[in-house]
Amino acid sequence: MEINGYTRVCGLIGNPVEHTMSPAIHAYLAEHTDKNLTYVPLPVEEGQLEQAVRGAYALNLLGLNITIPYKSAVIESLDKLDQMAEQIGAVNTLVRTEHGYKGFNTDMEGLFRGMCEDRVEVLHRKAVIIGAGGVARAVAILLASKGAKEIILINRTKSRADILVQELRKKYPDLSVQSMAIADCTELPGEEKYLAIQATNVGMYPNVDQTAIANPSFYKKIEVGYDLIFNPLDTRFMKLVSANGGRAYNGLKMLVYQAIIAYELWTGCEISDELARETYAYVLEKMHS
């Protein structure tokens, strides 16, 4: 794409931002929707976030993504907040509006769109989430808001999961939610099989032989398992899910869909299912190269 006087700029604020796939995804989308748009990494030092967001608005940047460590802190610098982002308390996409940026959480919308495409039901479902960090919390809120009937949180530090359980009980009084220690992971209650979301960083490259839950008996109760990790593409968690008869997915679709939803919000164009599939194939090919 030729950059000229009409080129609109989007970017990624975070620290670090060097290893991001987002510029490649947005360049691909811009080329295939014929938009004069470019996307650049924008590293921001600690203490500079508010100035960075104000500066981006003053410089007429069309939209921004926000990554670690600013997904919650950026909320203070926004003019408006989407309802799901408000519930989650984390924002990864800023959309330009009349008086400032509006914050969205397309990470979770992206995960959900991927689940719908994979024909994974959340409504009335029993789910187990491994982890209790920022992403696990967001996943719990997503699943609760999409009608899951029961959520079990399994975390290495059980006290951290307990705090999240208290918060979820207050927010969703009809939801059955409890925490469990990793050592008790084979005691998932009931006969019905679970949807499992692996939301820790265990198993990520280069520690590809690791998994937060190694006991194979746990996996006998899992019907569908999502690992939010996408490097490697086939994690130890996924192998254990598959080996015990479950369907296993990695986090690459979530990555691609969070970008597609952000792109749609910024440009107002609708990405067809066909272009979404092509974008996913393009990113997959880049992962292999």
Ligand code: NAP
């Ligand atoms: P976080 O807040 O730092 O939480 C990390 C979680 O991992 C905690 O629950 C922690 O348990 C657990 N953990 C860490 N080391 C462990 C170990 N050795 N054994 C067992 N549990 C361990 O991180 P986060 O922001 O939630 O991110 C989690 C992951 O989500 C990331 O690593 C990334 O792979 C994934 N992610 C994917 C996408 C995507 O687009 N696909 C987007 C964002 C994030 P303790 O509480 O005991 O420390």
